[in-house]
Amino acid sequence: MSSFNGDSMDDFKGLRITQLDDDDNEEEAPMDPIHVDEFDDDDEEDDEDCEPVILGFVESPRFAWSKLRQLFPNLAGGVPAWLDPVNVPSGKSILCDICEEPLQFVLQLYAPITDKESAFHRTLFLFMCPSMSCLLRDQHEQWKRAPEKVMRSMKVFRCQLPRVNPFYSSEAPKHDGTDKPLGLGAPLCTWCGTWKGDKVCSGCKNARYCSPKHQALHWRVGHKTECQQLRAVLETSDSGLVDNGVSLTQQQKVASKSLWKEFVLVNEDESEYDTEMSEDDEVAKPLVSVREVDDQMKSLMKDFEGDADKNSWVNFQQRVAKAPEQVLRYCRSSGAKPLWPIASGRVSKSEIPNCKSCGGPRCFEFQVMPQLLFFFGGNNDRESLDWATIVVYTCENSCESSSSYKEEFVWVQLYSQTT
Numbered sequence: 001m002s003s004f005n006g007d008s009m010d011d012f013k014g015l016r017i018t019q020l021d022d023d024d025n026e027e028e029a030p031m032d033p034i035h036v037d038e039f040d041d042d043d044e045e046d047d048e049d050c051e052p053v054i055l056g057f058v059e060s061p062r063f064a065w066s067k068l069r070q071l072f073p074n075l076a077g078g079v080p081a082w083l084d085p086v087n088v089p090s091g092k093s094i095l096c097d098i099c100e101e102p103l104q105f106v107l108q109l110y111a112p113i114t115d116k117e118s119a120f121h122r123t124l125f126l127f128m129c130p131s132m133s134c135l136l137r138d139q140h141e142q143w144k145r146a147p148e149k150v151m152r153s154m155k156v157f158r159c160q161l162p163r164v165n166p167f168y169s170s171e172a173p174k175h176d177g178t179d180k181p182l183g184l185g186a187p188l189c190t191w192c193g194t195w196k197g198d199k200v201c202s203g204c205k206n207a208r209y210c211s212p213k214h215q216a217l218h219w220r221v222g223h224k225t226e227c228q229q230l231r232a233v234l235e236t237s238d239s240g241l242v243d244n245g246v247s248l249t250q251q252q253k254v255a256s257k258s259l260w261k262e263f264v265l266v267n268e269d270e271s272e273y274d275t276e277m278s279e280d281d282e283v284a285k286p287l288v289s290v291r292e293v294d295d296q297m298k299s300l301m302k303d304f305e306g307d308a309d310k311n312s313w314v315n316f317q318q319r320v321a322k323a324p325e326q327v328l329r330y331c332r333s334s335g336a337k338p339l340w341p342i343a344s345g346r347v348s349k350s351e352i353p354n355c356k357s358c359g360g361p362r363c364f365e366f367q368v369m370p371q372l373l374f375f376f377g378g379n380n381d382r383e384s385l386d387w388a389t390i391v392v393y394t395c396e397n398s399c400e401s402s403s404s405y406k407e408e409f410v411w412v413q414l415y416s417q418t419t
């Protein structure tokens with residue numbers, strides 16, 4: 001079964017992920033005993049024959065139903081469309097380990113593994129704390145050798161399902177607005193619309209929250225009055241599962257105004273951009289002017305001190321310039337490597353922990369570009385979030401385990417490691 005969803009613009013399936021053979025793992029980079037013993041760094045050398053990369057771009061959702069879970073969407077910003085809508089992550093795993101606020105949804109990618117039955121559907125979900133100080137602390141913690149406790153402000157989860165499963169039809173969705181999931185999902189937080197709402201407001205018995213923090217926030221911005229009105233209207237409410245995936249036209253209402261702007265992600269092979277496009281070629285119509293993104297990138301150049309960083313940055317810029325609005329680079333194949341914007345602050349092979357479920361190695365799967373923040377509409381305060389790239393490594397075997405959402409490994413490269 002090569003593809004589940006016929007429209008190649010709408011998903012990340014059919015990727016080059018069928019031949020993750022072990023042979024390639026033996027390949028060791030030549031070690032330089034003095035400087036670069038930490039890094040698996042042939043990437044300076046083999047840029048020419050690198051693996052084919054799929055680029056992701058943001059677009060506004062075409063239809064109200066484009067983002068529903070039964071369509072296996074690729075999303076950025078807003079709220080996630082949980083693949084397993086019942087066994088959604090909960091407890092401490094939904095929190096920033098540093099400030100203990102619930103994490104915010106960044107993006108999700110539908111990336112099934114076509115020759116693996118248990119991963120017929122497979123979605124990766126990325127979350128982060130919007131606080132830059134938490135991100136700095138997160139990275140500081142990452143540099144520690146064998147930390148006693150792993151402190152993260154950014155988390156990635158992998159969820160996969162076989163073709164026959166309790167949540168979705170085994171037939172491909174029609175993408176015409178009529179697709180429905182098989183069952184209901186767990187009720188989600190009224191405030192963030194992201195995490196399971198397993199705490200119910202004792203006043204109205206209707207509003208649900210993932211955490212006391214979100215309940216307090218909602219109360220402060222208006223639930224206090226709304227709660228009394230609801231109490232009058234709603235005599236009872238069933239505390240069972242809700243139709244967060246069933247309504248076809250209605251979006252789930254989310255009270256929080258601080259979620260990132262929502263988009264769907266569409267993809268294109270990077271090779272499509274290899275030839276220079278003529279001036280009037282309208283193929284990938286940019287949402288913002290190329291110049292705007294470009295200027296932003298150039299201004300960063302001034303901040304780099306070392307030549308290694310500058311060289312790496314120039315290389316990065318040249319590669320990205322082919323399609324400057326890319327927000328994502330995807331390549332899950334053995335030997336695939338991220339495109340590092342700067343030389344310093346890369347993760348070495350030995351620093352990527354093995355899969356917690358099967359103990360096997362993890363491999364690079366995708367990276368998120370700083371352009372995404374531009375589309376999310378970064379605020380201007382001093383604390384505002386910034387990164388050079390976010391790199392996600394997932395279990396090479398995409399293993400099964402008892403938990404529906406398996407946490408994978410995410411590395412963030414910052415423009416400056418010194419702050």
Ligand SMILES: [Zn+2]
Nearest residue numbers: 096099129134
């Ligand atoms: Zn935080």
Ligand SMILES: [Zn+2]
Nearest residue numbers: 189192210214
């Ligand atoms: Zn919440």
Ligand SMILES: [Zn+2]
Nearest residue numbers: 201203204227
């Ligand atoms: Zn209430």
Ligand SMILES: [Zn+2]
Nearest residue numbers: 355358395399
């Ligand atoms: Zn595993």
